[in-house]
Structures are given as structure tokens and as C-alpha cells.
Amino acid sequence: xxxxxxxxxxxxxxxxxxxxxxxxxxxxxxxxxxxxxxxxxxxxxxxxxxxxxxxxxxxxxxxxxxxxxxxxxxxxxxxxxxxxxxxxxxxxxxxxxxxxxxxxxxxxxxxxxxxxxxxxxxxxxxxxxxxxxxxxxxxxxxxxxxxxxxxxxxxxxxxxxxxxxxxxxxxxxxxxxxxxxxxxxxxxxxxxxxxxxxxxxxxxxxxxxxxxxxxxxxxxxxxxxxxxxxxxxxxxxxxxxxxxxxxxxxxxxx
Numbered sequence: 001x002x003x004x005x006x007x008x009x010x011x012x013x014x015x016x017x018x019x020x021x022x023x024x025x026x027x028x029x030x031x032x033x034x035x036x037x038x039x040x041x042x043x044x045x046x047x048x049x050x051x052x053x054x055x056x057x058x059x060x061x062x063x064x065x066x067x068x069x070x071x072x073x074x075x076x077x078x079x080x081x082x083x084x085x086x087x088x089x090x091x092x093x094x095x096x097x098x099x100x101x102x103x104x105x106x107x108x109x110x111x112x113x114x115x116x117x118x119x120x121x122x123x124x125x126x127x128x129x130x131x132x133x134x135x136x137x138x139x140x141x142x143x144x145x146x147x148x149x150x151x152x153x154x155x156x157x158x159x160x161x162x163x164x165x166x167x168x169x170x171x172x173x174x175x176x177x178x179x180x181x182x183x184x185x186x187x188x189x190x191x192x193x194x195x196x197x198x199x200x201x202x203x204x205x206x207x208x209x210x211x212x213x214x215x216x217x218x219x220x221x222x223x224x225x226x227x228x229x230x231x232x233x234x235x236x237x238x239x240x241x242x243x244x245x246x247x248x249x250x251x252x253x254x
Contacts, residue, residue: 009048009068011050011066011067012064013042013059013062014063014064016041018039019061020041020097026043026050026056026093028094029050032046032092033045034093034096035089036088042085065081068080071084117192119186119187119190119192121190122189122191126179126181128178129166129185130185131164131171131176131178132162133171135241138155138173138237141172142232145171150232153231153232154166155231164224165232182201184198184205184212185215187216205221210225
């Protein structure tokens with residue numbers, strides 16, 4: 001249970017089950033636990049930052065408690081209101097409140113009721129773990145780079161012009177960088193408009209996890225066979241680009 005170390009306080013939120021949909025904004029906090037008590041929903045393990053966040057404040061019809069010993073106190077109250085519920089079955093919030101989506105149809109979920117998958121500019125700074133650069137750029141760098149600098153990089157050719165490099169640290173060459181979200185590669189500076197759906201999107205597109213899903217900023221994506229990747233070295237680069245069939249197993253979604 002997340003606790004305030006200074007005074008050993010834990011936080012609980014109580015909500016009528018009919019208002020369950022209002023919990024969507026906090027469902028992505030995977031530290032939270034949920035329990036159902038008749039027609040009530042209990043949520044616990046909030047950090048102090050979470051319980052005072054805009055996301056929690058925006059949930060209507062809620063009751064917030066803090067605990068001391070075995071008692072629950074209403075927020076901003078010094079008098080105990082009830083006992084801590086001890087007989088409930090607690091479940092991680094993403095399991096207790098699953099996202100239910102219609103069938104997948106290319107870049108949309110469902111046919112009649114469609115949810116468009118959109119990438120939007122994100123203010124979060126994510127660490128890049130992949131890069132698209134040109135064959136020519138990689139060729140110039142790899143011919144003089146020390147072998148140890150290449151050891152952490154896997155690579156594959158996307159087409160006659162571009163290559164995809166995956167691994168950290170990235171090579172010091174020019175290119176478009178990507179970060180990892182639910183085992184998908186997204187352009188740095190972008191995220192899904194609805195990040196809470198990222199895992200469902202990945203599962204619908206790549207249920208067997210046999211391909212790498214590479215998203216473009218225009219909301220299209222490519223599926224790249226994981227077996228197309230190989231360790232980067234001067235030898236593997238020369239052997240690949242000199243082979244008459246040097247395309248990777250890349251299938252662009254239409």
C-alpha cells in the first residue's frame with residue numbers, strides 16, 4: 001500500500017458503481033487496487049500526489065478517506081468515519097476496470113462506432129530507443145566506427161533508402177528517433193491521443209508479438225518481422241546491402 005512515510009497515512013476513494021466510467025482518467029495508474037462492495041467501488045494505494053491530482057479532483061460523486069491504524073477518516077476531518085474494509089478482494093485497477101472495445105478494423109475500432117487511433121504531439125520527454133536513418137548515412141558512419149559502438153544495436157533495412165536501428169545508446173547520426181510504448185515504436189514527441197488504449201491497440205495489431213509495430217506521425221504504421229533484425233556490424237552491413245534480395249520483411253498497413 002502506498003503510504004506517506006512521515007505519518008503513515010494511506011488513501012482510499014469510494015464511489016457508487018454506477019459512476020464507474022468516471023474512473024477512466026486514473027485507470028492508467030497501475031499501482032492502484034480496486035475492490036467491489038455491493039454497489040460500491042473502493043480504490044486504494046494512492047500516493048499523496050495522486051490523491052491531490054487534477055485527475056482525482058475531476059471525478060464526481062466520490063468520497064475520499066485517509067486511514068490511521070484501522071480507521072478511515074473523511075478528507076479534512078479529524079474524526080473517524082468508519083473502519084477500513086478488510087474483507088474485500090483487491091484487484092489491480094487495469095484488471096478490475098478493463099477497457100472494452102469493439103472489433104478492430106485497420107486504424108479504427110469497430111465499424112459503426114469508430115474510435116480513431118490518433119497520434120498527437122506530447123509534452124512528455126521519452127527516451128529514444130530506435131532511429132530511422134538513411135543507408136548512406138549509416139554506411140559513412142559504420143565504415144570508421146569502432147566495433148564496440150555497434151554492439152548494442154540491432155538493425156534492418158526498411159527499403160532501398162532507409163534503415164531502422166534499435167538499441168541504446170543510439171548512434172550519433174542524423175535521423176528520426178522513436179520511443180517504445182507497449183512494445184510499439186512511436187515518434188519521439190508523439191503519443192496516442194488516448195494512451196490508456198495503447199495496450200489494446202498493440203494487442204489488436206500484434207497479438208502474437210511476432211512483429212515490431214513502427215508508427216508514423218501521420219497515424220499509419222508498418223509491421224516489421226522480428227526475424228528481420230540482425231546485430232549491427234560492418235560485416236553484416238556489407239553482406240546485406242550487397243545481397244540481391246536485401247529487403248526486410250516489411251508490410252505497410254493499407
